[in-house]
Amino acid sequence: MHNGTTITQFIIEEQRHIAGATGDFTSLLNDIVTACKVISNYVNHGALVGALGSAGSENIQGETQKKLDVISNDVFIKSNEWAGHLAAMASEEMDEIYPIPAGKPRGKYLLTFDPLDGSSNIDVNLSVGTIFSILRCAGGGHNPTERDFLQAGTQQVAAGYAIYGPSTMMVLTTGNGVNGFTLDQNIGEFILTHPMMQIPADAREFAINASNMRFWEPPVRRYVQECLDGKEGPRGEDFNMRWIASMVAEVHRILTRGGVFMYPMDDKMKAKDLGGKLRLLYEANPMSFIVEQAGGGSITGTERIMELQPQSLHQRVPVILGSRNEVERILAYHREG
């Protein structure tokens, strides 16, 4: 029997520090938590409930959708459209924004999410996750449009992720630090297990998809080569490398023991006129908010991600985030050219 703090209790106690809080935000967060519990159940049962494999469709990114991508998206919509906290939602899996339907009450918040990040891992039983971000909707949310979502990451009210791994965890920030909760499957509650998570400023572990090496820009090539040169090289230390192809898992590892994650701009993406691999509104911004709140840094290579002014709903950006001193080194290399 647990005697820890549940995420519901934690959120309500957090609300007490917010002047004028009406309970709207608290209730929204709890609806998101419920959605993540339902998705966790689908992920954990995978093949047993026929949830693996392709959905036979593509998302706006041209990526083949897994059945669980579509299922998870539907779960998020159904868990969050009814309570009157949101004006609209936006998802990696939906081309357009999802205004709260007529007949249902609308609220003052906007929700963006990647319902199942890293879903290419789902059929091979590796960690996947859900990423979400909450913004305020200007004008009270009466007639939300795509433009309402195009807010810099510094405007986020909250951000978080669920990671469906050996255990299911939720990691959450509302701008007062980062806290981690582990799902107690026996009682169906997330329990506070990782209070006030902090990323070590220094690290000896980096994550990058090395199959793109021939396309990297010089600053990235320099940083990675120095890591690979180890003790005999300019860093004078050996480094370790990881690549899980699941941003949620990479960020969670970095939050837990430090490191740096890189999905940088490269010549292949430039040739396709892509702004990067990862999506700004529902991957880069929420993860940057979390990482910065835990003392880390998050840049495109040359600028702070949270200060970017989004130009479109599914805009992609380069992402380099993690241990502050490593991120600052990579930033310096980009400025040196």
Ligand code: P6P
């Ligand atoms: P690649 C998953 O599709 C994702 O959006 C991130 O979670 C992950 O870090 C990245 O793409 C993996 O990309 O090119 O290694 O498949």
